[in-house]
Amino acid sequence: MAVESPFPPFDPGNRDTPDVAVRRRIPFRHIVPNVITLLSICAGMTGIRLAFEGRFEFAVLMVLGAALLDGIDGRIARLLKGQSRFGAEMDSLADIVNFGVAPGLVLYAHTLHEARSVGWIAALLYASACALRLARFNTMLDDPNRPKWHGAFFVGVPAPAGAGLALLPVYLSFSGVDLGLPEFTASMTALYIVVIGLLMASRLPTWSGKGAGIRVARDWAIPIILGVVLYVAVLVSFFWETLSLTALAYFVAIPFSVRAFSRRARREAASED
Template structure:
């Protein structure tokens, strides 16, 4: 007789019982994201200890983990809103804060406050880029062809480009003078602006498109060649890769404009 009736105020205030178990398939992508954060933050530690080779490797490793956590989530059907939010937080740490502090420890500190301001501007550009990317995910009626392009340089690519002065330094094996540190500061700000800009870049999301049979073998050989060069000439390969990415931007802009003009003509009423 003391139990509350179903529609009484006491019944409405009872806590809703939810499941206390979470499938491991939802935990796995979040675990990979946490590992990427650990890699990026440890890279910051190694940078301030002067162990720049390991620092760069950890930041690039964080970029690799960031690239596979979403694919793992889709593979095991473990997508969640929690994972998406944590992935965004990981991106600002791994691709905003970590590269900026690494470059500051490597060379930007030679120009004092100018180098620190450049690092802050780069981090701000990365944050703006990630915020816009998250809002564009909910954009309604977005044409399918736009999925082949990013708006601005994506955060992982921006982090790789930001470390270009480090690649050059280890390729030439020379100390970075103050003048070079000043240009590195200007360069870092430029990368931040590219990330926050609306310049279209290739997204790589068209990787699922079928490949012609006669292109399969050359593509496999190219991947093997690139990995071999990366293992044998690490810094030189990263330098060339950064230059190749810069060279791809004008082609992405031209391809984007051609596709936009093509769809504009198709949508024009007769």
């Protein structure tokens, strides 16, 4: 008599198919992306711990590291052909921790606690908006009527970008920018992260970088490569200042993404007439 494993199957959604019932082994490539997702959760949770220990620079780096891991786990899954519904659900749960809870608590420990209850309410609203944004994103994935070209845009600011934007007050603090009295700085930060939460939960179209099919002229290839190298060099040399400018550049790009989405929608509507 075979002893039943004490652990549930890795992908319970597929356990009822006859083939899986017979073949109880799964390829290791299905596990790798989920390990990366779990590592991102560990990074976000460690960022929270470091923030409450007063090591804010390392705390922010952990949140940014979680965003980096979040950006590569899906690509690795597609590269290894290891996508699964299980992995998609776990990725969303990780995003709530890494880009909703962690930035809110890091900001509370760094600045928002000076505003007392107002700062805590702002952190709660930010985390709640992040959760709402991720829930809507998951439901949109199952929408069969969504046009394919919409894949080039996110609906609202994506959670990793929202976390990066929310931490802008911390970047400025590390860059030596003094906004005045701690209570005033905390109040402004509270208002700021509520605005970021609203941007995440909004329906503003923002560029996703996925499915855009961007092609560049050959003459522009070398300047673009050199531009990326320059950005990395400046980032290494002036880390917090470069992150601050990057966040500001993202804000500037939002109106352009809205305009690009509107133009594309008009072209598609005209082509259907």
